[in-house]
Amino acid sequence: MTEYLFDTNTQEALTPVGDGEWTARVSPLWNIDGIPNGGYLMALCLVAAGQGVAHPDPLSMTSHFVGPTMPGEATVASRVIKRGRSVSVNAVDLVQNGRVTVTSLITWGDLSTLTGPSGPLRPPSSLPENSELQSGPQKRGASTFIERFDFLMPYEMAMGAAGRPTGRAEARGRMRFADGRQPDLVAMPVFADGFPPAVFQLGHYGWAPTLELTIHFRARPHPGWLTVDLACSHLLEGTFEEDCYIWDSQGNLVAMSRQLGRTLVG
Secondary structure, X not given: OOOOHHHHOOHHHEEEEEOOEEEEEEOHHHXXXXXXXXXXXXXXXXXXXXXXXXXXXXXXXXXXXXXXXXXXXXXXXXXXXXXXXXXXXXEEEEEEOOEEEEXXXXXXXXXXXXXXXXXXXXXXXXXXXXXXXXXXXXXXXXXXXXXXXXXXXXXXXXXXXXXXXXXXOEEEEEEEEOOOOOOOHHHHHHHHOOOOOHHHXXXXXXXXXXXXXXXXXXXOOOOOOEEEEEEOOOEEOXXXXXXXXXXXXXXXXXXXXEEEEEOOOO
């Protein structure tokens, strides 16, 4: 059985200590300029929180990044707020050096039991034939996070993320784990927070820390590439919102998110 790095650094990085607490090893292999990616930290909390509820699927997760988290030892503490028939809710804190660094609220349910009307549905973006494949394992450097994924991007957006901005605060493309791990709901946070930010296309390169990120999980994804579509409507005094839509290889909307972030360069 293949062992995937994401599972090693989330599921296998947690050791239960009782009463809704786990010790966690925050890996340096998901860093962006030396700082663990926020989506990876959310996934770590999501794995721990899921062990305390009976429902199989996250429906919504909101995380606030209230302090820096560094690679190394941490604690995850989960508190169940509601155990209901259709949904459960818990609150989860990631604690390092005695301080909460990420605090989250998660609603759980069962996506396979949901019924009702559907539509209108936004279709996934199409990619032009000249899209550029950016192979993560070939891009080694300070941002180890990039090494974990393959990216397929329209040529102009690939160039925009690399230093020739398009002038439009939007980005789209496809994304997958470089080691062949297939997407699932636990991995949605790293995909929602893993594509080059849309503000890069305005020429604002550099660290863009997340202040808050909310993800809505809409369907269990099929194997294969995920299509990601990002847009920022307002950049104000260095603060921006970014909306993200994610579709699976069958064209199903599997997640959508909104984050509040900062761009720390001019």
